[in-house]
Amino acid sequence: MGWSVEEECRDEKPNISASQLLTPKSEAGTDKRREQRVKLPTNYRKACKYAQLAVEEKRDINALLDQDRHFRTGRSIVGRVLCNLPKIDAIYTKLELATKEPGLRPWLARVLISELLYGSGRLVGSALPVECVRKYAEQLRALKAEIEQNFTVEFAETERQEEVDDPYTIPLHSRQAAFAILWLLVYSFAMFTLPFGAFYGTRHVLADRFQIEGFHNTCGSVLAAVLTVNIIIMLYAFRGFREVEEEDLPRFVRINTTQLSKADAKALLAKEQWFEVEEKFDSYREFLERVKTLGDKEYIEDFHFPDMLVFPNSAKQYWGKAVHLRDRFILQNKACLLPTYLLRPGKKSVVLDMCAAPGLKTTHLAALMKNKGRIYAVEHNANRYALLTQMVGAYGVIKTLHSDCLKVSDEQVPGVEYILLDPSCSGSGMLQRQFEKDEVDQHRLYKLGGVQYKLLSHAMNAYPNARRIVYSTCSIHTIENEEVVQGVLRHNGHFRLLDARKELGREWLNVGSPNFPGIGERCLYARTEDDLTIGMFVAVFERCPEGVVNETYTAYERQKDSYERLALIQRKHPALQEINEEDWRPEAPFAGKRKVTKTERTEHVPVKTEPIAKKRKSSQTVEQDEEDDEEDVKPFKGVSVKQEEQEEEEEDVKPFVVVKQEEQDEEGEDVKPFVKKSKKKDKSKKCRKGVSQ
Numbered sequence: 001m002g003w004s005v006e007e008e009c010r011d012e013k014p015n016i017s018a019s020q021l022l023t024p025k026s027e028a029g030t031d032k033r034r035e036q037r038v039k040l041p042t043n044y045r046k047a048c049k050y051a052q053l054a055v056e057e058k059r060d061i062n063a064l065l066d067q068d069r070h071f072r073t074g075r076s077i078v079g080r081v082l083c084n085l086p087k088i089d090a091i092y093t094k095l096e097l098a099t100k101e102p103g104l105r106p107w108l109a110r111v112l113i114s115e116l117l118y119g120s121g122r123l124v125g126s127a128l129p130v131e132c133v134r135k136y137a138e139q140l141r142a143l144k145a146e147i148e149q150n151f152t153v154e155f156a157e158t159e160r161q162e163e164v165d166d167p168y169t170i171p172l173h174s175r176q177a178a179f180a181i182l183w184l185l186v187y188s189f190a191m192f193t194l195p196f197g198a199f200y201g202t203r204h205v206l207a208d209r210f211q212i213e214g215f216h217n218t219c220g221s222v223l224a225a226v227l228t229v230n231i232i233i234m235l236y237a238f239r240g241f242r243e244v245e246e247e248d249l250p251r252f253v254r255i256n257t258t259q260l261s262k263a264d265a266k267a268l269l270a271k272e273q274w275f276e277v278e279e280k281f282d283s284y285r286e287f288l289e290r291v292k293t294l295g296d297k298e299y300i301e302d303f304h305f306p307d308m309l310v311f312p313n314s315a316k317q318y319w320g321k322a323v324h325l326r327d328r329f330i331l332q333n334k335a336c337l338l339p340t341y342l343l344r345p346g347k348k349s350v351v352l353d354m355c356a357a358p359g360l361k362t363t364h365l366a367a368l369m370k371n372k373g374r375i376y377a378v379e380h381n382a383n384r385y386a387l388l389t390q391m392v393g394a395y396g397v398i399k400t401l402h403s404d405c406l407k408v409s410d411e412q413v414p415g416v417e418y419i420l421l422d423p424s425c426s427g428s429g430m431l432q433r434q435f436e437k438d439e440v441d442q443h444r445l446y447k448l449g450g451v452q453y454k455l456l457s458h459a460m461n462a463y464p465n466a467r468r469i470v471y472s473t474c475s476i477h478t479i480e481n482e483e484v485v486q487g488v489l490r491h492n493g494h495f496r497l498l499d500a501r502k503e504l505g506r507e508w509l510n511v512g513s514p515n516f517p518g519i520g521e522r523c524l525y526a527r528t529e530d531d532l533t534i535g536m537f538v539a540v541f542e543r544c545p546e547g548v549v550n551e552t553y554t555a556y557e558r559q560k561d562s563y564e565r566l567a568l569i570q571r572k573h574p575a576l577q578e579i580n581e582e583d584w585r586p587e588a589p590f591a592g593k594r595k596v597t598k599t600e601r602t603e604h605v606p607v608k609t610e611p612i613a614k615k616r617k618s619s620q621t622v623e624q625d626e627e628d629d630e631e632d633v634k635p636f637k638g639v640s641v642k643q644e645e646q647e648e649e650e651e652d653v654k655p656f657v658v659v660k661q662e663e664q665d666e667e668g669e670d671v672k673p674f675v676k677k678s679k680k681k682d683k684s685k686k687c688r689k690g691v692s693q
């Protein structure tokens with residue numbers, strides 16, 4: 001499968017051959033002779049070709065670049081072009097270069113402009129196209145400044161629309177609200193009843209009994225003063241329970257550790273007049289309180305993630321304009337780092353990102369793995385795939401696949417050990433959606449839950465070497481979260497759910513719903529009102545040791561047995577048709593917690609998973625990409641150009657220790673979870689035997 005730019009030019013694409021790249025159509029004669037004398041540097045020629053392939057033909061240029069051993073140094077040129085493409089195009093159009101220099105091929109012009117403006121700042125050689133672009137250098141630089149100014153405004157606008165300026169307030173957490181009301185009652189009782197009591201008591205004793213003149217008035221004034229002070233105190237204190245508002249939310253910025261170390265990042269920020277708050281916190285709540293009071297030029301390292309920096313809300317404007325820092329700092333919400341840190345891949349491991357575009361988590365994984373090992377990034381939507389290839393273009397460790405991940409198996413991505421599944425979801429955790437007053441479309445949620453269930457089942461069954469899976473959504477609905485987790489655990493005994501809080505290693509505030517015993521408390525939620533970031537759900541799975549099955553699976557099997565026994569009895573005694581399981585078998589696993597309907601009993605489908613079952617049937621019709629919720633990190637594409645060569649030889653990324661920053665088809669066997677007899681079930685039964693032995 002050897003492929004090279006030269007071959008491609010010669011055989012497959014004569015219209016964009018290397019010689020054409022060198023030959024401006026409008027110029028002939030002496031120019032032609034000169035052009036023959038001075039050749040275009042190979043790096044420019046190849047970069048032009050690869051960039052064109054990536055964008056126009058949506059080809060996976062990573063694989064091609066891997067194979068092109070003579071273009072190692074040129075990767076960064078392609079990365080720069082793809083990374084800055086919108087701006088380069090704007091400059092190219094504004095300068096009307098296509099009209100002024102009709103012989104200059106657009107893609108070659110893009111590469112040369114990119115090198116001049118975003119690369120080394122100078123062009124190499126004196127080939128005709130190079131000379132041609134060089135003569136516009138001054139104009140190009142002036143246009144760059146102008147365009148970037150507008151770009152910044154546009155970017156800031158987009159960012160505002162997407163996450164900043166929505167006039168939203170975040171509803172009080174129900175727990176906080178309950179506490180606030182209780183506090184109000186106690187306070188008002190104490191602070192109003194007692195002064196009145198004191199007033200009447202004192203008046204009675206002093207004024208009436210001892211007939212002290214004018215005392216009524218004095219007592220009345222004191223009472224009025226006390227009550228006023230109380231009202232002021234109450235209003236002030238109640239501020240603590242007000243709803244979280246947009247201006248309380250900080251700006252999270254991730255250091256692109258493939259580009260610079262944490263120490264260098266902080267030095268750079270110091271030059272930009274930012275001051276680090278170096279306080280250390282034992283409690284997460286204390287840290288969050290400090291974040292709320294950050295000064296305008298202060299920032300602080302995150303409590304959980306060493307490569308995440310937290311800036312005050314007012315810094316959003318600065319980051320909107322900091323175009324010069326965009327390759328080294330990535331705007332990314334803190335919640336988005338939970339899944340990648342919890343996946344915790346070793347430095348040289350094989351990782352699969354099943355739903356990768358736009359690639360924020362993929363690139364973070366590459367950073368955690370110090371650009372070693374292999375990451376397969378799958379995306380099925382064509383437009384988003386193009387975005388993905390642009391974003392991961394310069395990360396040698398990432399290989400992109402344009403495919404439906406349900407059709408990808410161990411053959412295409414051999415040896416996968418760690419899987420990140422961050423599928424399309426309702427996006428109800430995204431800030432703007434948290435405040436939509438629209439009714440939740442339950443049917444749509446069921447459908448999404450069904451697709452998510454199917455994807456997670458596939459992750460558990462298609463990769464024999466998979467040992468750890470992280471499932472995440474930016475949804476706050478249990479249908480897409482705990483219910484999906486419960487569904488897969490019930491039908492896949494060979495994976496178990498880890499306690500994500502323990503895995504995180506540091507204090508975390510919110511876990512899943514208590515309505516899912518054994519599941520909810522092991523999953524994490526990021527909640528805007530507490531964590532000051534977008535809402536997110538994360539579950540961490542690990543392959544069970546040989547012969548062991550997870551407890552949800554065991555409990556569900558027992559439950560199914562009891563249903564079968566009940567069904568048997570009911571068939572014999574029709575009068576018992578309406579009896580519930582807990583009426584006759586109180587020790588049943590979920591006795592007293594749920595009612596079992598006749599239909600459920602006969603079909604062996606539990607109430608909780610019924611929506612998912614419905615969804616599974618209709619999942620084929622779901623437009624998965626209709627809800628491709630991009631996270632809030634758009635503008636900084638985070639494409640690292642330089643690959644840090646000096647890597648430490650640590651085997652595993654240890655994310656929660658403060659890491660020194662110099663140093664993150666079996667298709668046919670589609671899982672049918674609600675069908676009683678499946679191959680999977682047989683396998684798991686074997687495991688269970690193992691346990692009992």
Ligand SMILES: C[S@@+](CC[C@H](N)C(=O)[O-])C[C@H]1O[C@@H](n2cnc3c(N)ncnc32)[C@H](O)[C@@H]1O
Nearest residue numbers: 355357358359360361379380381404405422424
């Ligand atoms: C929530 S976004 C992923 C965001 C990404 N993890 C990140 O951090 O940048 C979900 C993505 O999964 C893609 N997707 C959904 N179903 C897919 C499938 N069956 N195969 C491949 N990609 C899929 C969507 O097109 C979308 O781009």
